Amino acid sequence: MGDSFSRRWFQAKLIRSRDRHELGILLTIFLMAGGAWAFIELAENVVEGDTHAFDMLILLALRNPADLSDPIGPKWVEEIGRDFTALGGMAVLMLLTFAVIGFLLLEHKRRTALLVAVAVGSGIFLSLLLKQGFDRPRPDLVPHESYVYTMSFPSGHAMMSAVTYLTLAALLCRVQKRLRMKLYLLTLAILLTIGVGISRVYMGVHWPTDVLAGWTAGALWTLACWQFGRWLQYRGRIEPEGASPQEETEEGKDPIGGH
Template identity: 40%
Template sequence: MPHRTAPASRRPPRPPRSERREGTRGHWSLFWNLVFGALRFIGKRAHGFYTTVGLFLLAGVLVAIGGVMLFVRLAGSVREGATQAFDESVMRWVGANPLRETLQPVMVEITMLGTGSVVMAVVVVSGLFLWLTRHKHSAVLLLVATFTGLVLNNVLKMGFDRPRPRLFEWGTHAMTSSFPSGHAMSAATVYVTVAYLAARLQRRRWARWATVIFALMVVLLIAASRVYLGVHYPSDVAAGVILGTAWAGFCMAMLEAIQLFARRAGTVAQQAQEEPAPGGL
């Protein structure tokens, strides 16, 4: 009897779109159940100061969970190849743009704002300013957000190991794997965090909003420049912006909670010093 070779293993077919939608709805339903459950817990068990702290902590956790859920959804689509057609169509459109060579020097300068040396310089200068102006919690937060975000990005790059696009000649050099974009994630983490810390020092509301909006525009321009220069797919930079912004938001909420505890500790210590000793005049 002739020997029959086993059929080659095939990738399991993707579930129908209706099933994927139901799965997504289930995840978001669980997410909102956690939100409302946490709010009910805070409302029943916490009062006054601890309610405020609990809300800040909850906000940070929700931002982080929401960002992770969006990233996981996008990463799953990338692994399955669901984004490849869209990614390549955008890259081909960019490559065929008649103004690409003209605008390339501008995009190179913009993408430099997301390189490690520039980002580290921003972190060092901002951190020193915050430390010297007695905003030590903010300085520590900036350092923690930056370096943990950097480690997370490198781990994810090694885990996904997505090849970079080769649809047209690159306008800059790149060495590591493609997903998620390190430039986009670092820019979102650092520039959004710095903008938030700077906005906290502003007295006028319009100045606060202008600072944050300017930082977001810089982040989006850096992300767009990576696609324009051919070194990243759109899904790469989208994942980097989502993770970087979510991580920055989580760190901001943690800072607010820490600041509340620090102010409370300072107030309690001051009241203890002002109270007369027992038996005193």
């Protein structure tokens, strides 16, 4: 009697888990389709020159009309802009990524560490590929407040900060059970990503549409990697949420028979 009830309870739990997984896939596909459409539409408008007036308006609004080499605001605001743009720099993002990968390896979560490395590494490659493909020059309306050496569209800082911070936030959310903590982590990652993108326009090194495209592409890539990670977890090929190595070993046992 007890074994029969346990089996039915376990089967019902599996069905609910499968339904949630399928719903999550459908929702992710919908969001990815919307993001892809938004990026394509934005890219077409940029290539055709339809966004140039908007770009000029925003870029010049962030400069002193009497001296275009001077961003609006006091000097401490300019320092904040430099600080935020550094948070999206390759050195900071790579240091943070390697630190997280090292932590995951010490926690014996090797497959999750590999997923993080692939997500961020492939995001960097995609960013460079898009830049070379669109080959959009940097803004020349105002002096640059930061050294640049790649093309403009999409913004690499905006895209890679979205990929890195949102991926790491999603990873941390996997080990949090409380909804408010998940929301806090995701909100923090989003605010960091927004701050980095705005700083690139403020520093005069990107058109606003470069940043919009970077945010869109970065969020889209993060969604794809996150869904891929969920699929791997569902198939048992990646460590489950919040599981320790001992718990992962125990999950391989029959929940009824114990073997």
